[in-house]
Amino acid sequence: MFAHRHLLGIAPLSPQEITGILDLAEEYAALNLQGAKRADRLTGRTQINLFFESSTRTMASFELAGQRLGADVMNMNVLASSMNKGETLIDTAVTLNAMHPDLLVVRHGSSGAVDLLAQKVNCAVLNAGDGRHEHPTQALLDALTIRRRKGRVQRLTIAICGDIANSRVARSNILCLNKLENRVRVIAPPTLLPSGIDRFGVEIFTDMQAGLEGCDVVMMLRVQNERLSGAAFPSTREYYHRYGLTSEKLALAAPDATVMHPGPMNRGVEIDAELADNAERSAIQEQVEMGVATRMAVLDLLARNLEAA
Amino acid sequence: MSLHLLNARLIDPATGYDGPGALRIEGGEIAEVLRGPSPTVPGIDCENKVLAPGLVDIRVFVGEPGAEYRESFRTAGASAAAGGVTSFVAQPDTTPCLDDPALVQFALARAVQSAPVNVHVMGALTKGLKGREMAEQSFLLDAGALALTDGDHVVENAKLLRACMAYASGLGALISHAVQEPSLSHGTCATSGEMASRLGLPAAPAIAERMALERDLALVEATGCSYHAAQISTEAALPPLHRARDRGLDVTAAVSIHHLTLNEFDIADYRTFFKMTPPLRSEEDRLAMVEAAASGAVDIICSSHNPAG
Numbered sequence: 001m002f003a004h005r006h007l008l009g010i011a012p013l014s015p016q017e018i019t020g021i022l023d024l025a026e027e028y029a030a031l032n033l034q035g036a037k038r039a040d041r042l043t044g045r046t047q048i049n050l051f052f053e054s055s056t057r058t059m060a061s062f063e064l065a066g067q068r069l070g071a072d073v074m075n076m077n078v079l080a081s082s083m084n085k086g087e088t089l090i091d092t093a094v095t096l097n098a099m100h101p102d103l104l105v106v107r108h109g110s111s112g113a114v115d116l117l118a119q120k121v122n123c124a125v126l127n128a129g130d131g132r133h134e135h136p137t138q139a140l141l142d143a144l145t146i147r148r149r150k151g152r153v154q155r156l157t158i159a160i161c162g163d164i165a166n167s168r169v170a171r172s173n174i175l176c177l178n179k180l181e182n183r184v185r186v187i188a189p190p191t192l193l194p195s196g197i198d199r200f201g202v203e204i205f206t207d208m209q210a211g212l213e214g215c216d217v218v219m220m221l222r223v224q225n226e227r228l229s230g231a232a233f234p235s236t237r238e239y240y241h242r243y244g245l246t247s248e249k250l251a252l253a254a255p256d257a258t259v260m261h262p263g264p265m266n267r268g269v270e271i272d273a274e275l276a277d278n279a280e281r282s283a284i285q286e287q288v289e290m291g292v293a294t295r296m297a298v299l300d301l302l303a304r305n306l307e308a309a
Numbered sequence: 310m311s312l313h314l315l316n317a318r319l320i321d322p323a324t325g326y327d328g329p330g331a332l333r334i335e336g337g338e339i340a341e342v343l344r345g346p347s348p349t350v351p352g353i354d355c356e357n358k359v360l361a362p363g364l365v366d367i368r369v370f371v372g373e374p375g376a377e378y379r380e381s382f383r384t385a386g387a388s389a390a391a392g393g394v395t396s397f398v399a400q401p402d403t404t405p406c407l408d409d410p411a412l413v414q415f416a417l418a419r420a421v422q423s424a425p426v427n428v429h430v431m432g433a434l435t436k437g438l439k440g441r442e443m444a445e446q447s448f449l450l451d452a453g454a455l456a457l458t459d460g461d462h463v464v465e466n467a468k469l470l471r472a473c474m475a476y477a478s479g480l481g482a483l484i485s486h487a488v489q490e491p492s493l494s495h496g497t498c499a500t501s502g503e504m505a506s507r508l509g510l511p512a513a514p515a516i517a518e519r520m521a522l523e524r525d526l527a528l529v530e531a532t533g534c535s536y537h538a539a540q541i542s543t544e545a546a547l548p549p550l551h552r553a554r555d556r557g558l559d560v561t562a563a564v565s566i567h568h569l570t571l572n573e574f575d576i577a578d579y580r581t582f583f584k585m586t587p588p589l590r591s592e593e594d595r596l597a598m599v600e601a602a603a604s605g606a607v608d609i610i611c612s613s614h615n616p617a618g
Contacts, residue, residue, distance in 0.1 A: 111509035112579030132509030168509060195512065196503030 002301040006118045006125040009134035010175040018179060021297050022144045022153075028300075029144075029293035032068070041300045042071035045102040049075045050092070051128070052108040057263060057288065058128055058137075062105045065295035069303075071103070089113060090120055097121040102306055103299055106130075111168075124302040132166050138262055139172035141294040143180060145287045146217055149258045154181050159211055159253075160202075161187040161243060162221030162270050163228065165194045169262045170221060174200055187211035189243065191232040208243050215253040219260045220245050223270045236269055246272045250281070258283050311335050313352025317360035319344065332360065363395025363426075367485075368539060368563060368611035370460070373419060374412075375404025380616045382416075386424025388614075396427035397612075401438065402460035408433035408444045410452035417453050431458045431485060434473055440464045443473050447480055458485035458539065461586055461615070463521060465491050467528065474534040485537040486525055488546070489587055493517040500588045504573045515594065518587060519545040526553045529560060538562035540613055542587050544597035547606055564598050565613035571595070586615070 001020045004012065031037060047066040049059055059075060066073040078092065089108070096104065097120065104125045106114045111131030118125040129135040147153040158177055164170045164186050177184050178201050185203040186193065197204060205211030212218060223243075225236045233239045250257060259275060259282045267273040276282055312334040319330035319342070326344065331352070333341040366389065372379035382399075389397050399416065401407035407416055413432055420428035432449030434457045436442045446457055457477060464470040464486070477484050494513035499505035505512035522538055526549055529536045538550070541562050553560045567585055572595045575583045583589060590598075601607040 112581075115579050116581075130509070134509070165506075171507070171509060194506035195501035195514070196506045199503040200506075 002305065005302075005305060006127075007136055007298055007302060008115055008118060008125065008127045010136045010139050010172045010179070011134070013136075013176075013179070015179045015181075018140065018143065018176060021140055021294070021301065022147060024300065025140070025144050025290065025294040025297035026148075028068075028296040029148075029290060032289070032293055032296075037068050038070060039068065039296075040070045042066060042069035042103075042303055045071045045303055045306075046100070047071040047073045047103040047105065047299065048096060048099075048101045049073065049105045049128075050078065050096065050107075051076065052078050052089075052106075052113070053129070054079070055107055055128070057291075058107065061288070061291040062126075062128060062295050062299075065292050065299055066103070068292070069296055069299055071299070089117060093117045093120040097123070103302060124306055126298060126302065129168055132168050132171070134172045134175075135168040136172050136176075137291070137295055137298060138169050139176035140298070141287060141290040142173055142219065142260060142262070143176055144290045144294055145260065145283050146258065148286070148290070149283055150216060153177070155183075156216040157183045157185065157214055157254075158217040158219065159185040159187055159205075159215045160219045160221065161208065161211070161245065163192045163223050163232075164188045164197065164221070165192045165232075166224070167221050173219065174202055178202075185211050185215065187243070189233055189239075192228075208249060209252055212249055212252045215257055217258045217260060218245060218250065218253055219262075220265075220270050222262065222264065223266060225266060225269050240269055244268070244270055244272065245275060247275055250275065257281070260284065260287060262287065311340070313348075313350050314360060315347040315350070315352045315354050316357060317347075317355035318357050320359055320361040322362065329357070330360075361393075364393050366394045366397040366612045366614070367609060368565070368613045369397045369399050370402055370613075370615040370617065371399045372616070373403065373416065381423065382420040382428060383423040385614070386420070386426050386428065389424075389426045394426060394612075396429065398429045398431060398455060400458065400460040401431055401433040401454075402462070406433050406438050406460075407431075407449075407454070408436050408438065410445065410448040413449055413452040413454050429453075429455045431456045431460075433457070434459045434484060434486070435464060435469065438462045440466055440469065443469070443476065446473075446476055446482055450480065450482055456483040456485050456537070459487070461487055463487050463489055463491050467524065470525070471528050471532060474528055474532040474536070478532050478534040481535070483535045483537060485539045487539045487586075488518050488521040488525060488541060489513070490517040490520040490524075493520070494587070498584050498588060499576060500573055500590050502573065502591060504577070508577070508579065510576075513588070515543045515590060516545060518543045519549065522546050523549050526550075526558065526560065529553065529558050530556065533559075535559040536561075540565055540568075540587065540611070541607065542568040542590050542598060543594045547597065547601055550606065561608040563609040563611045564602055564607045565611055567613065568595065568598050569602060569610065585613070 107128040111133035114127040114130040187205045314332045331343040331347040371385045373381045432454030433444045438459045494517045497511045497513040499510040499512040501512040501514040573589045
């Protein structure tokens with residue numbers, strides 16, 4: 001049901017494989033609510049979390065997921081600034097490979113770096129985000145969250161709003177939600193839309209009000225305001241005025257529309273603080289919860305293929 | 310001592326002949342060109358392969374001096390000879406760069422010692438290829454530089470470039486210049502579009518080339534200098550070239566073999582060995598370049614050989 005050695009992106013997955021991951025993640029979500037949260041699927045396995053880009057939540061989520069499955073988990077933070085890129089990346093991979101890990105979870109600031117690393121090691125590689133390319137577990141946990149909230153993740157109208165151009169979360173989500181037969185909209189100023197977006201199978205809106213109309217789900221993206229203010233939009237306050245999600249704008253979406261955000265949030269930049277905390281509308285906490293369950297499912301599936309290999 | 314090269318496809322640009330033929334060589338010189346069916350005499354059977362004058366490659370980056378581990382005159386010369394290239398022009402992008410007459414002489418002397426083909430060099434257009442001060446044009450030419458160029462670097466400052474061109478026009482010197490608008494292309498490795506966006510690669514729009522070329526041609530018109538666009542790769546660069554020629558400006562342009570044979574899809578799966586400057590273009594642009602090379606709209610095909618990594 002899951003015929004891949006690595007999870008490098010959503011692109012190579014079939015809709016059936018995605019649904020299979022979500023089903024297994026659902027089981028782990030139930031397990032995570034129990035007092036004894038341990039499953040022994042990965043007992044004896046070694047999982048290394050290799051992060052070349054700083055991350056708190058994703059690394060914690062992967063660490064917990066591995067531990068709950070019984071794996072020995074090691075975290076490695078390698079800041080890109082101390083690296084000489086290219087060669088050192090491969091050197092690091094080869095060195096770690098010699099320690100015989102079973103699962104390697106990798107985040108890197110350059111698109112394609114995780115693909116490159118996967119070619120150099122014998123273990124299963126899990127992409128925890130590479131540059132602006134893909135962040136597959138985020139898209140999977142988002143799909144699971146939507147399925148739990150809406151009862152399905154199919155034939156829904158879903159808006160992704162914010163920095164589409166620089167976001168790997170947006171790319172993975174567009175791929176994943178399209179594969180599951182949803183109607184995907186992107187909402188952003190033209191400066192934050194990647195070139196060729198018209199060929200991604202999405203509806204494009206530069207007017208947020210128009211884009212939100214009738215949406216079942218509104219996914220907000222983090223805006224790197226310190227880098228983009230003045231370059232991609234005039235100011236943080238103008239961005240918030242045009243593209244920040246407020247209760248008033250949300251009223252244009254479907255009456256029960258769900259609000260999502262991959263975190264960490266910039267309150268008052270892309271989303272109104274009160275709205276973010278509104279448990280009825282916002283699924284942001286549930287996304288974090290589903291993150292651990294989804295990562296458990298993916299680690300489990302990749303480990304099963306290790307056995308088969 | 311006579312040698313016959315038989316059953317060849319003879320290509321002779323001087324007479325425009327392209328057809329079957331043979332050559333008789335006496336004492337290292339061509340004694341007779343035999344068109345049509347080859348005579349039955351002892352000799353080397355060319356099996357209908359192309360027999361032509363040695364190719365000239367006007368844009369080659371060699372790492373000597375300073376980066377011989379990448380490419381030296383010896384290795385570049387051997388590669389050139391193996392490909393039928395009997396003369397090439399090395400670019401001044403070395404360490405130190407060829408911005409001093411003594412360095413031009415040194416490079417030429419090294420090349421004579423170690424390369425089995427004819428090697429020429431271009432001298433730096435600006436000191437240190439930094440685009441801040443004019444290099445010693447007439448001294449560089451006297452030392453043996455064929456033309457002046459900043460190689461892969463673009464002179465951003467229009468005032469300086471105008472001065473370089475005006476001064477060169479007084480010397481009758483040729484200026485070769487890379488055409489990429491730096492503020493758009495800096496830090497990028499692909500051409501903007503669906504492909505680069507899906508891969509999450511930093512990309513520059515194809516118009517970066519046309520913008521730089523239009524600026525250069527306006528300065529050529531103002532100064533009357535002889536100008537060579539070191540490499541063009543997009544359809545949008547062709548109309549400005551035609552206009553410049555229609556006005557009688559002394560302008561030529563080259564296209565690299567890569568931009569005639571490869572397109573942006575070749576970088577898929579992060580095949581970094583297809584990373585080029587300028588980046589590979591769309592299939593439409595590739596076809597336009599093939600057409601331009603065939604029609605003569607582009608004057609020269611070069612290798613733009615650059616093992617810089």
